[in-house]
Amino acid sequence: MKTLICSFCAKTGILCPKCEAKFRSGHISKVDVEVSVQLTKLAEKFPELDKMTLIRAFDVEGEYVLVLKGGDLARLRRESQVMKKIESELQRKVWFIEGEASDRKMLEDLFHPVRILTVNTVWLPDGSKLTKAIILGRKTERFPLDIEQVKRVVKEVRGIDLLVEFERL
Numbered sequence: 001m002k003t004l005i006c007s008f009c010a011k012t013g014i015l016c017p018k019c020e021a022k023f024r025s026g027h028i029s030k031v032d033v034e035v036s037v038q039l040t041k042l043a044e045k046f047p048e049l050d051k052m053t054l055i056r057a058f059d060v061e062g063e064y065v066l067v068l069k070g071g072d073l074a075r076l077r078r079e080s081q082v083m084k085k086i087e088s089e090l091q092r093k094v095w096f097i098e099g100e101a102s103d104r105k106m107l108e109d110l111f112h113p114v115r116i117l118t119v120n121t122v123w124l125p126d127g128s129k130l131t132k133a134i135i136l137g138r139k140t141e142r143f144p145l146d147i148e149q150v151k152r153v154v155k156e157v158r159g160i161d162l163l164v165e166f167e168r169l
């Protein structure tokens with residue numbers, strides 16, 4: 001698996017001078033390093049992971065957000081066992097998104113399997129903007145996602161202020 005550190009560092013968990021410099025200069029974070037090492041370990045058991053690339057990793061309120069290369073997520077969804085293994089190896093909930101995705105695609109990935117009807121930009125009188133996602137249906141108690149956490153994730157990863165609304169047909 002391609003990660004944010006070189007394969008030597010990802011295997012040993014000890015940073016070489018080059019990766020250490022990336023870490024010190026702030027190009028990669030502690031979470032990036034930890035997740036790179038853990039996923040590399042996991043790739044020994046699940047070779048599917050070797051075809052994938054980790055672009056960034058975030059810790060949002062104790063849950064991980066893994067940013068993968070475009071196309072990786074579709075591949076990973078076909079291997080839902082591997083997705084579950086990643087969560088159990090990292091011992092927390094993991095949100096998966098893709099690096100170069102549009103905001104809409106990112107939201108669709110975060111809300112998956114819940115479908116998003118539309119994504120709009122709402123301008124506020126003070127010039128700031130909100131991104132509004134409308135979900136088809138009604139919010140019930142069985143709604144599978146923590147919407148507040150999705151809002152925190154998009155704020156942290158892309159600086160987006162998200163508003164979520166439900167709409168019945």
Ligand SMILES: [Zn+2]
Nearest residue numbers: 006009016019
């Ligand atoms: Zn290195």
